[in-house]
Every structure is written in structure tokens, then in C-alpha cells.
Amino acid sequence: MKAPDSATLLLYRGLSIGWFVSLSWLSYLRTQSPIPAIPGTSGFIRSYLGALRFFYQARDIISLGYNQDRGGVFRLSRFLRWEYLVIGKKRVLEVASAPDHVLSLDEGLRDALQSDYTMGPETTLNPYHIDVVRGALTRNLSRCFPRVHNEILHAFDDVLGLHDTEWKLVQVFPALNMIVARTTSRLFVDLPLCRDPGYLTLCIDNTIDIFMWGTSYSVLSLRVNLLFRILGPLLSKRKRNLRHALKFLGPMIDERVKQDNEYGTDWPDRPNDLISWLLDVARGEERTTAILTQRILTLYAVSIQTSSMTLTSALYDLVTYSDHILPMREEAERVVATQGWTKAALGNMHKIDSFLRESMRMNSQIIGLMRKVIGKDGFKFSDGTTIPYGSFISVPMAAAQLDPGTNIQQAIDCFRVNISRVNYDNADVFDGFRFARLREKQSGDRDTHEVTRTFTRHMVTTGFDHVVFGHGQHACPGR
Ligand code: HEM
Known part of the structure; x- marks a missing residue:
């Protein structure tokens, strides 16, 4: 030509x-x-x-x-x-x-993320996995806690690879991303797959592809919608990642569907993991291996990047504001001495909870x-x-979240238009225990469970002034 x-x-x-x-x-x-x-x-x-x-x-x-x-x-x-x-x-x-x-x-x-192309239309059209996270996954957390705790210990040891008291340079985010992916996988698919480096790298890379490519595609698609409908599926890495994931998850899912079809959901030793929780709800073509695999990849996408970023910020805050370390260590040791490492015990670590919420307040997305x-x-x-x-x-x-306060003119204006601004005392100062103090002030001689139930400043309690997990009916079910 x-x-x-x-x-x-x-x-x-x-x-x-x-x-x-x-x-x-x-x-x-x-x-x-x-x-x-x-x-x-x-x-x-x-x-x-x-x-x-x-x-x-x-x-x-x-x-x-x-x-x-x-x-x-x-x-x-x-x-x-x-x-x-x-x-x-x-x-x-x-x-x-x-x-x-x-x-x-x-x-x-x-x-914004071109989710039809990056996560697949099935997961966006029928997002039943949200109910699975809110229901079965949350309900089973206490029961699954020992294996998650065990994986945290092994994952830190393996990823950091430390011996005795040696010092080592580690890139923080990639290391924590791998630890989070592994811990999440122990809950989602359990051993041995949760320790397979190829599988973990795929879950991390697919998540990055969704966010990086999704935002780039969205810029393209807004101007050239028709062209994008043709180019979108070709540019997206979704199908390639799905094919790769099927090599790891395919045989496992096939076997589980077969067992469920034969014996129902009550057969002995049926694993208590994400695949079972999804199969409990999935009907019709939702039970096909490819669609189930895609849904599992989507759940990795919403969970590992967010958790790794939160953990990374918290770790940096820990070394920057290191006077918080000792009180939190003492709290953990005290609680674990009486309750062991359980999910309920975590609920009694108020200083740690407060520190994490403060870290999220100071480091949230824009x-x-x-x-x-x-x-x-x-x-x-x-x-x-x-x-x-x-x-x-x-x-x-x-x-x-960083609004330091209202000056008089702002106060008059806010009053006039009926808006109340969010204000934190010394908002620009990192104060890891500000929420723990607030909780203590509110408790008085009330029963601890009652305080826990009514306290509105836990890390995971969303509100108009704490939307890092969203708020309302779509508030993050995995928080
Ligand atoms: C620190 C970690 C996390 C952060 C900061 C986070 C944050 C968020 C945010 C901001 C939203 C959107 C809420 C809205 O716009 O109202 C969301 C939704 C969601 N998150 Fe998380 N998330 C985290 C961990 C997780 C985990 C571990 C899971 C799963 C196990 C998960 C599953 C989901 C799902 C399924 C949705 C969609 C909810 C819906 O559409 O109704 N998230 N998350």
C-alpha cells in the first residue's frame, strides 16, 4: 500500500x-x-x-x-x-x-476504571461477591484467624528473609504487598497455593493492571467511545491474566464444583475458604471455572492494594513517630497474655486501632x-x-481530614449555608492515640462491650469525617 x-x-x-x-x-x-x-x-x-x-x-x-x-x-x-x-x-x-x-x-x-474491560462484565453486572465478603467471609474471620495469623508470621519471615539480628535494606511497599497478598491468599485459597510465588505475583500484577490500565483507558474512552469499544478488549490485559490464573485456580475450582455437585455443600473436609463461600451463592453460569476465577481476581484487586498501602503508611508512621511503639507493644502483650492471638483480642487493642485510624486520616487518598x-x-x-x-x-x-479548624469568617459562612466542616484538634499533627483517649473519656465506668458497640471512632467505623472506607450502603465490606 x-x-x-x-x-x-x-x-x-x-x-x-x-x-x-x-x-x-x-x-x-x-x-x-x-x-x-x-x-x-x-x-x-x-x-x-x-x-x-x-x-x-x-x-x-x-x-x-x-x-x-x-x-x-x-x-x-x-x-x-x-x-x-x-x-x-x-x-x-x-x-x-x-x-x-x-x-x-x-x-x-x-x-473511571473501565471495569467491564479490566475486571469483566460479569463481576460488575452481578456483584454477588460483595455479599459474600459482607456475609460468609466476615462471619468466618474468627474461625479462620489462626491460619491467617500463622501466615502473617511465615510471610514476614520468608519475605524479609532475616537471620538473627542482621540488618538488611528492604523496599517497603513491594515487601508488604507480597506479605498482604500471601496472607489474603491463605484466607482465600489456603495452603499450598497461598505460598506459590507465581500465583502471588499474578494476583499483584493483575491488580496493578486494573488500576494503571483502567485509569488510562478511561481517558481514551471518554473521547473516542466507538473506537474504544473495539480497542478496549484488545488493549486490556484481563484475558491474558485470566488465562494465567486459570492454570493455578482452574483444577482446584473444577474439583470443588464436582464435589459440590455430587455431595451438596456438606461433604466432610469441605474447605472453609473463598471458593466454598462463592460456590454457596453462585448459580448457573456463575459456577463456571472462568467466571469464578475472574471473580476471585476481582476480590484480590479490591483488597490487596488498599491493604498494602494502608500497612505501608502505618509502618512509616511507626518509625517516624516511634514514641508510639512501646505503648502499643505493651498493649498487645497485655491483651495477648489473657486472650491469646484471636480476632476478639484484636478488638481490645485500642491504642493500635487508634494509631491505624490516625495513620489513615493523615495519609488518605486525596x-x-x-x-x-x-x-x-x-x-x-x-x-x-x-x-x-x-x-x-x-x-x-x-x-x-486535615482541616485545622474554622476561622471566624468561615464559621459565619458555614452557619449561613448550613454546612458543618470536619475539624480535628491540631489536625496537621500526627497524634496516634487521639481516638484511644476519646474512647477512654467516653467509657467512664460503662461496660467495655457497650463502649465498643457505641464508640464511633474505631478504625473501621465509617462516618462523614472518615470516608477512607467509603460510607453508607457501599462502605467497604472487607474493612
Ligand atoms: C485497608 C484496606 C481497605 C481499604 C482502605 C478499602 C477501601 C474501600 C473503599 C474506599 C471502597 C469504596 C466504598 C465507597 O465508595 O462507598 C471499598 C469497596 C469495597 N471493598 Fe474495600 N478496602 C480495603 C480492604 C478490602 C478488603 C480486604 C476487601 C475484601 C476482602 C475489600 C472489598 C471491597 C469490596 C467488595 C468493595 C465494593 C463494595 C460495594 O461496591 O458496595 N476491601 N473499599
């Missing part, structure tokens, strides 16, 4: 740029809104410059909006769309409690509680503020 001459190439380039600019301009006109944009990012060109700046100065750009905003909602330019950021208890709770047919997490993920507006009339807050159909809503959680 004859190569196009330079004039034709120039024409193609001109047409592509023209096409891109006119589509962007049209979408810009379509998304005009009375809600204020972050200072310096309104206007067609400046919105794109603002989006570019968000790539390398996200925290700064969000705090510009957070600190100037007086109405509790502002707009952030994200290259190919506007994202509406919501501040204050009332608005955050309204977002968290909105029904799925108006604000959707799934549709948000479908756009935005959270992401939802897509899919209600045809948009999403209406109780004060009438409306977010248009098709846009994204989220919470600037890092800014809110």
Missing part, C-alpha cells in the same frame, strides 16, 4: 486536532454550571490547564477549592469532565445515602466516595443545589 504523502498526513493531523477541540468545546458548553470552579480553572483553556495541574499538584489545587468554597460544593476540572467535590457533614451524608439509581458507584467505576450521577434529572441536594446528569461527585477527604 502506498504511504500517504506529507500533505495528506498534515490534513489528517489537522482534522484530528479539530475533531478533538470541537468535541471538547461541545462538552465544555454542555457542562456549564453555576457551581463555582476551583479558582483559576474556569474557562475552556484554563479548565484544561487546571486538569493538567491536578496531575502533579492535586493536594494544592483541591485545597484552593476547599478553602475558598462557601457553599459546600465546588467543581474540579478532570481533563475530560468536571468532578463536583462536596464538603460538610450534611452534603457528605446526602451523597452516601443516595439510592443507586441516582448516584452509582458501579457506573463510576465502569467509567478524594473518596466517588459516585456517578445517573439519575436523569441529576442529583439534587436538600437545599436545591443540583449536580447534572453524567457528572462525577466525590469528597475531598484528605483536605477534610
Whole structure:
């Protein structure tokens, strides 16, 4: 075939740029809104410059909006769309409690992570694994705790490979990622697969592919939807990873389905693991090996990256604020001396719980509680503020969790528009035991179980001011 001459190439380039600019301009006109944009990012060109700046100065750009905003909602330019950021208890709770047919997490993920291509349409269309995590997995945690505890010990020993008192340089995140993948696998698929390096690397790599490729695809797809429908499946590594995973999980799942079909779910020595918990619920084609494998990969994707990042931050905080180490060690030793290493014992380690929550507060992602507006009339807050159909809503959680306080003008403004800001005393200071002290203050001479039940500042208790696990009906079931 004859190569196009330079004039034709120039024409193609001109047409592509023209096409891109006119589509962007049209979408810009379509998304005009009375809600204020972050200072310096309104206007067609400046919105794109603002989006570019968000790539390398996200925290700064969000705090510009957070600190100037007086109405509790502002707009952030994200290259190919506007994202509406919501501040204050009332608005955050309204977002968290909105029904799925108006604000959707799934549709948000479908756009933001291209979940149909990266995780497969079956897992997004029928997300029954969420109920499995919330139900069987959570119910079985106490029973499975000994094997998880055992794996934590072995995984640290094997991954760090320390001998006696020698010192060694270790890359923190990859090491912890492997330890978390292994511990999670001990719960999900148990021995011996949970120690297979090939399997663990696949689970980690697949998770990275989902997040890295998913976000890149989402930029592509928003502009060239039709083209992306053809390219998406070709570009995605999902099928390749699935084929690889089937080599590890395929024979195991086949055998388990066969046994279940023959003897029901009550045969002797039926393993108490994720495969059984999924099979208890899966019906029809959901029981096929490939779809079950894909679902297990999806559960790895939502669990290991998040847990590894949390653990990494906590470890850095531990060495940075090392005066916390001794009190936490003493607490662990005291509790374990009477209760042993059990899940219930962990629930009595209040200082450790407080430290982890504080670490999450200080190191959280910049935005959270992401939802897509899919209600045809948009999403209406109780004060009438409306977010248009098709846009994204989220919470600037890092800014809110680090909000140092309200000055008098802000207080007057907040009162006027009925928003209550999140404030922590000395919010910019790491205070690992702030929540443990709060708990102690609230307990008085009340029964410990009663305090545990009612205390609202545990690491895993979500709230408008603690959305690192989300909040409302979609709050992380694995937390
Ligand atoms: C420190 C660790 C973790 C963090 C920070 C975390 C965080 C989150 C967040 C922010 C969400 C979205 C919630 C929302 O937007 O309202 C979520 C959802 C989810 N998480 Fe986690 N997660 C963690 C660990 C886990 C683990 C270990 C599992 C499984 C064993 C898991 C399973 C899920 C599932 C299935 C969803 C989807 C819930 C839904 O769509 O309703 N997560 N998680």
C-alpha cells in the first residue's frame, strides 16, 4: 500500500486536532454550571490547564477549592469532565445515602476504571461477591484467624528473609504487598497455593493492571467511545491474566464444583475458604471455572492494594513517630497474655486501632466516595443545589481530614449555608492515640462491650469525617 504523502498526513493531523477541540468545546458548553470552579480553572483553556495541574499538584489545587468554597460544593476540572467535590457533614451524608439509581458507584467505576474491560462484565453486572465478603467471609474471620495469623508470621519471615539480628535494606511497599497478598491468599485459597510465588505475583500484577490500565483507558474512552469499544478488549490485559490464573485456580475450582455437585455443600473436609463461600451463592453460569476465577481476581484487586498501602503508611508512621511503639507493644502483650492471638483480642487493642485510624486520616487518598450521577434529572441536594446528569461527585477527604479548624469568617459562612466542616484538634499533627483517649473519656465506668458497640471512632467505623472506607450502603465490606 502506498504511504500517504506529507500533505495528506498534515490534513489528517489537522482534522484530528479539530475533531478533538470541537468535541471538547461541545462538552465544555454542555457542562456549564453555576457551581463555582476551583479558582483559576474556569474557562475552556484554563479548565484544561487546571486538569493538567491536578496531575502533579492535586493536594494544592483541591485545597484552593476547599478553602475558598462557601457553599459546600465546588467543581474540579478532570481533563475530560468536571468532578463536583462536596464538603460538610450534611452534603457528605446526602451523597452516601443516595439510592443507586441516582448516584452509582458501579457506573463510576465502569467509567473511571473501565471495569467491564479490566475486571469483566460479569463481576460488575452481578456483584454477588460483595455479599459474600459482607456475609460468609466476615462471619468466618474468627474461625479462620489462626491460619491467617500463622501466615502473617511465615510471610514476614520468608519475605524479609532475616537471620538473627542482621540488618538488611528492604523496599517497603513491594515487601508488604507480597506479605498482604500471601496472607489474603491463605484466607482465600489456603495452603499450598497461598505460598506459590507465581500465583502471588499474578494476583499483584493483575491488580496493578486494573488500576494503571483502567485509569488510562478511561481517558481514551471518554473521547473516542466507538473506537474504544473495539480497542478496549484488545488493549486490556484481563484475558491474558485470566488465562494465567486459570492454570493455578482452574483444577482446584473444577474439583470443588464436582464435589459440590455430587455431595451438596456438606461433604466432610469441605474447605472453609473463598471458593466454598462463592460456590454457596453462585448459580448457573456463575459456577463456571472462568467466571469464578475472574471473580476471585476481582476480590484480590479490591483488597490487596488498599491493604498494602494502608500497612505501608502505618509502618512509616511507626518509625517516624516511634514514641508510639512501646505503648502499643505493651498493649498487645497485655491483651495477648489473657486472650491469646484471636480476632476478639484484636478488638481490645485500642491504642493500635487508634494509631491505624490516625495513620489513615493523615495519609488518605486525596478524594473518596466517588459516585456517578445517573439519575436523569441529576442529583439534587436538600437545599436545591443540583449536580447534572453524567457528572462525577466525590469528597475531598484528605483536605477534610486535615482541616485545622474554622476561622471566624468561615464559621459565619458555614452557619449561613448550613454546612458543618470536619475539624480535628491540631489536625496537621500526627497524634496516634487521639481516638484511644476519646474512647477512654467516653467509657467512664460503662461496660467495655457497650463502649465498643457505641464508640464511633474505631478504625473501621465509617462516618462523614472518615470516608477512607467509603460510607453508607457501599462502605467497604472487607474493612
Ligand atoms: C485497608 C484496606 C481497605 C481499604 C482502605 C478499602 C477501601 C474501600 C473503599 C474506599 C471502597 C469504596 C466504598 C465507597 O465508595 O462507598 C471499598 C469497596 C469495597 N471493598 Fe474495600 N478496602 C480495603 C480492604 C478490602 C478488603 C480486604 C476487601 C475484601 C476482602 C475489600 C472489598 C471491597 C469490596 C467488595 C468493595 C465494593 C463494595 C460495594 O461496591 O458496595 N476491601 N473499599
